Structure formats: C-alpha cells, structure tokens
Amino acid sequence: MSEYLPLLIGLLFISGILVSVLYPLLKQRLGWLLSLVPLGIFVLLFSTLGDLDIKATKIFPTNFSLLENISFPFRIDGLSLIFGLLISGIGFLVVLYASWYMKKYSRQAHFFTYLMLFMAAMTGLVFSDNLMALFIFWELTSVTSFLLIGFDHHLEKSRQAALQSLLITGFGGLCLLFAAILIGNITGTYEISKIIEQGISLTEHPQYTLVFILVLIAVLTKSAQFPFHFWLPGAMQAPTPVSAYLHSATMVNAGIYLLLRIQPLLGGTPIWKYSLILSGVITMFLGAYFSMGQKDLKRILAFTTISALGTMVLLIGIGTPLSIEASLVFFIVHGLYKGGLFMVAGIIDKSTGTRDITVLSKLWKPLPLTTIFAVLALISMAGLPPMLGFVGKELIYVAKIQLPGLSWIILPLGVGANIMMVAVSLTVFVEIFYNKSKKPAIPAKYTEKQLPWYFILGPGVLALAGLFLGLFPGGLNKMIANALFVTKNQIKDVHLLLWHGFNEVLVLSIFAILLGVLIFVLRKPVTRFIKKTIEWFDIYHLPTIFMTVMNLYLRIAGKNTQRIQHGYHRFYLMTFFVVTLIILSFQINWNFRELVPINGFSDIRFNIVILLIISTMALLFAVFSMSRLSAILAMGVVGYGIGLLFLLYGAVDLAITQFLAETVIMVLFVMVIYYLPKFANLSTKRSRIRDIIISLVVGAGVTIVVLHSRALNNYEPISSFFAENSYLQAHGRNIVNVILVDFRALDTLGEITVLTLAAVGVFSLFRFTVKKQSK
C-alpha cells in the first residue's frame, strides 16, 4: 500500500491548487474535505509501520524529473516515517482546527491554498531521496511559510516578520543548494541512498569543511538556532493554526530532519560535534530563559520552541546512539505538546480576545476540557510523569551524563533549561487557568459548549497521545530503532520506559522540579530580573540590527541604481552603442587581417540597389526633417525597406514580422504624436556632432563585421544540425519555427517571459498615471 505515497504527496499539491476552485462550492466545509488528504497519508504511513523491517528502506522512483540528475524518488524508512507521521497527523488536526479558526477571515481560500502547499512541501521534504529535490521542497517551505506568516498583510508587523523569516531561511536555503551541488560533485550523484551505498567518506574530503559549514548555516537558519533564532518569535504573527503547525512538526524541524538525514555522510567529526553542541547549548538555555519574561502566551511558547530546538541540535551534536535516540524521542514529545499548546492558545484567543497572561485568569470555568488538555501538555513540557515528556527528558539526561569531557558544562545548562521549563509551565497554568487568582475574570465570548467539537479535537488528541505514549512508551520502540538504524547505521534495541527506578537521573529530575517550583514561587522578582536582562539585551536587539542592515543595503542599492538608471533614453542608447563599439573594435582588431574583405561578394542586384537608395534617402530625410510626423513616416519607409530586403533574400517569416511591427509602431506613433510637445531643436551643436560621430562609427563597425561574417567560421555552424534534424526528429519542415518551439524552446520561454514583464511594466506605469490624472 505504501507505493501510493508519491501519489498522495502529489494530491497534497493538487488539493492546494484546487482550493480556489472548490472554495466557492463548499465554503466552510472545505476544511473537512482537505483534511482527508493528510489523514490518508497518516493512515498509509501507520499501516507501513507494522511491516517495516528494521533494515528496510522502501524507495519509490517517480517518472517525474526536471533535469537529468534531478528526479523525485521518495523513500520510506524509519526516520522519514517518524517525521511523516507527525507532519501528516498534526496536519490533519490543524486543517480541521483552522476550518473554524479562520471562518471569519475573508481570504480563507488563500489561507488553505498556502497551508496545503506548505504541508505538501514539508511532506515532500522528509520523503525525498534526492538532494536536489530535498532542496526544492526546502525552499518551497520557506516561500509558503512566508505567505502564511504574512497572511495578515495589512499589518506592518506581519509583513516585516514574514520578510525577515524569508530572508533568513532563504539565505540558508541557498547555502543548502551549494552544499548539495558540492556533495553531488564529490560523489557523482544526488540520490541519498546511492551516496550512502557508495560509502565514499565525505568527512575526509578536502572540501568537507566547506560542505559542513554550508549545511550548518542552512540548519541554523531553518531551525532558529542562535544567532539566527530571532525570526521565530516574529513568525508568531501568523494565524495560530499556522504557528501550531510551524512549531510542532514542520518548518523549524526541517533543520533537525536534515541533520539526522545527513549524519551518516557528514557527522561525527570534531567540527560537526563542537559547532552543533555550542550552538545547541546556547539556544537551549537562552530560549528557556527568555520565555519566562514574556507576557503573550504565543510568545512564551515560541521561546520554549527555540529552547527545544536547541536541545535537539545539541543531542544530535553529541552523536552517540543514545543521544540520537533521545533527540528522536524528544522530537515526538515536543511535536505533541507544542502543537496542542498553540491550539489551546488559539482557543483562548478566540474565546476571550486576548493572549496576555497578566490579564487572563480563571479560564477553568468556561473552558474545562481545554484546561485538562492544556495541563496534560504543560506536564509534558515540564518533563513530569506520567507524560511522554518525562520519558524524553530522562533519556536526555542520560545522554548528557554519558558524554565524556563536556558534560560538566552541558549538564548544568540543560538542568537550568529544564528548571525554566518547569517554572514556565507552572506559571502559565496558574496565571491562566487556576481559580484562586486575584485578577478579575475576563468574560468569555464563547464558552466551551459554543465551540464546535473539532475545534477542541486537536489539543485533545495530542494531549491524550502524549499521555498514552507516556504510559506505554514501548509502542515507540520499533519506530525509534528503525530511525536509529538509518542515522547511525547500527542496530540497537530500544527500550523506552516510564520508570527507570531510583537513580542519579531521577535525582537530577527531582532537583530540577524543586528549583522550578522555587522560581515559580518567586516569579515576580525573577520575571522582573529577566525583563531587565532582556532590556539590556535589546541594545543588541537582533531583529532591529537585521532590519537596519537590510535598509542600509537597500539604500546603497537604490543610490547605485539611480546612478545607472538615470532615465534619459538617449544616454541609454549612447551607452549601449559605445560599449558595443568598444567590444567590436577589439574583435575587429584581433580577428581580421584586413579591414574590408576584398573577395567573396555576390553580384550586385539592381532592385536591391534601388531599395537601398530609397532607404538611405528616407533616412537622411528623417534626420534633417523639422517635423516630427514626417520624420516618423520616413523612418517607417526605412523599416519597410528592410522588410523588403528580407523578402528578397527569402526570409519570409522575418519579412512578415518586420512589416507588421513597423505598421503597429507607426500607428502608435501617429496616435501619440498629437499629445507630444511642439517639436523643438533642443540639442546643442556639439552634442549633435558627437551623436553623428558615434552613429557613423557604430554603423561602419557593424558593416565591417557583417561583411566578414561570411568568411568567419570559428566553430562548426550549428545550422546544418538543425536542417538535418528538423524534420526527422522534430517533425517540422519550417526550421525557423522548429528552432523556436522545439530545439531552442527554453530561449523562447525566456523571451516571452521578458515580453510579459515589459507588458506588466507598461501596464502599471500607465495605470498609475491614469489614476493620478483622474484624481
């Protein structure tokens, strides 16, 4: 059954495109239909889970290929299964959730288009077996998330946040492209499975450091690691369903996925280890620390996500089988609780109209079920039993303790981050849901009974899944072992347990919990202190610095553009002709022995001479005429003369085009001419002389080159190939047309794109002036 996976991924893309067609028919019920696609993927993946052998990797080649090396094979193995299950499962819940959350938005259809495309790109990313395909999907997630983050595009803040995330993740994407090309050059193929089969050691290649740094930048930017972490809190400008999806299973986790996927190729070296550990540790601690000082519930959650991502990067950096195991478990843990908590934040926002934890209180009464789910998720976030979060956190401690040499620095910071998490979870619970606070209760616009069941389904399913897996963690054993085999290439029995017995890890946990409770009790002074450090940090406020640098760059670019694009048509032409002349003169100097070839002329034909005389006379008339209309008519005569010349030498296509273009231009000129100012001789005598010299010399240069072109054959002319193959291979007798639409179709594609751009430019230019006039 799993062979239908590529089909379903394609269906995701198509459903995204079809939204605009389906929305007018289905309106609010559209979400139901769309949610079936991720549900289908989830069911399919779940069914393969049972029969996937530990070493098995299923690869499904598709017929779809962009270029020779860039095809789209998909692969199912342990690693992509874990990610795929979370992406499709949470995706299903998010789509249902969004169908109610977004119901008052006027641009709902746009939203679902972006969301489905984003989901498709993310699913494609984790299943693709080709580095180039992976890169394409990677960039697609950046672009679609840009559209989602900036969805409320009437707000300045949203636009800025979206732009920031696009610039940062797009930059990382470019680095990934370079890395992929380098890896492809070294190994000779882009297919991940083949690269691994070949067993070429990339780590000993001289270009390894470069490749690694490129991949590292890609991961740090995508997964919001220090010092690129600042785009993620900004990204919460997106509608809440998007935040829930972005943080829990997709987007930022793409970096984690890439690290795990590429670990067999690049992992294990000292530079890999230390750079990941360093950035992971800093991010882990900073994220947890900053989350305590925030007021907005979504912002708090965003910072805890940063911390969690730091933890995963750190664990992958450590690189022992145990730590990889811990990172995989923690990915599942984090996806489950973070998705649920963001959805809860959305429910609170919808029902009370605010997300400020200093204002909210006593939500236990209007939202009882939501409170239960939120508490379960918060327990998981704090790493307490009996949730899966506890299992994950214990594993992380074990992995950190076992690290030789570095555990003295990593362990305290890890425990510190955990303390903060406990404190944050407690604070959120008490401030928002608990009964006995002194704040006045906010009247709820919706109580739980007025909310549809599928709006609360998401956090419920995720919280209960966390609880169930916490009680029976053995259900994950096989999946984790499969993924471990993919990343570490060794078979290891995985036994996840909720209760390890009383050992040093448990002591650490209890210590962290106690300190967390202490911080919670002292939360007022602590928050004040953290806010102060944040203010101090704001001197180096990274988003502001980033925007300043961007604006400076734009200003300099603008100035340079003004210098080059001055807007005087005559100087553009002059620049163009002079540059052409310089290049030509070098060519003439080097390649031609004599200036004008003496032999090789064909016979002079009488009709052509007459044509030339008429054209020349018309040209002279155009230059010296004192009336604009007659000058243009004379230019028209020249144009028709050239057209006739084409015709006499047998280029029918060209001749027709020339005649028509000439006619259209003349007609347009005559129409416009009425509105132009009176004809006047504005140029000075000196500039006229300069223009005459330039035009004569350019004319002479072009003539010389044309005269030589018959005898000049630096390379074998390609025209014979076209002539031979035009009919046999391309089924056409008109070579010109066959070249246009078949042999050189890519050129034509470029040309019509340029034409389109020109039309768009003219259109917007004139529309703008028309509107201004009518005002």
Next chain:
Amino acid sequence: MNNRSLRNIILEKIVGLFMRVMVIFSIYLLLRGHNNPGGGFIGGIIASTGFIFYAIIFGTDSLQKVIKIKPQSFIGIGLLLVLVAALLPTLFSTEMLTGLWIKADVPVLGTLHAGTPLIFDTGVYAVVIGVILTIVISIMEVLKWN
C-alpha cells in the same frame, strides 16, 4: 475618438471584416507554422494588428466587448499553456521541454503529427497577443481613446 461626429460607415464595416480575416488568417498561420512560414510569433502579431485597427476605429471599450477576455488574461493563458507544454514531458520520464508526438490518421488530411510544440506555439501566440494588446490599450486609455 470620443465623439462619433466623424463616423465613417464604410471604414467601420471594413475594419470589422478586416479584424475577423486577420484573426482567422493568424490561426491558419499558427497551425501551419511547423511546416511552412508562420508560427506563434507571427500569428500573434497578425491577430493583434487586427485588434488594434478595430480599437482605433471603435475605441478600446468596444474592442474589449468583442474579445471578451482581458488582454492581461491572454498573457496568463499563454504562459500557462507554455508551462503545460514544458512540464508535460517530465511526466513521461524525459527532460522538460522535450517534444512529445502522437500520430493520428485523419481521413482527408492524411497522417498528422500533433505534439507538445503546438501547445507551446499556441502559448507563444496568446502571450504575444496579450503583450501587444496590453501595451497598446494602456497607451490608448491614457489618450482617452475609448
């Protein structure tokens, strides 16, 4: 012209006919383009010449009523056709823009070859019409030629 004081019935009749002839001729050129002089570019220019003359005599609004589709949409349709022609081969395990051909035996005309290049050429045809009409109509609207 804004005021129709200078109406010329003969001219109007001729231009209406002229436009139709030009469009039919352009389609003919487009279809024969692969084997004889013609093709999307020329076809597009010829068709738009017909449209432009019509617009000069009757104004842009009447032209819009006759062709129904907005000139900008022509560009979109054309680019879409080109895209389809470019990506269709990738579904058949070849590189993009490779020509795909099917043979068809038509009773009167004999064996015909039809393929993606024709779709491509039609796309070019539509884009050229769209571009020229967009530019010309924009200019004419500034001149209040409607």
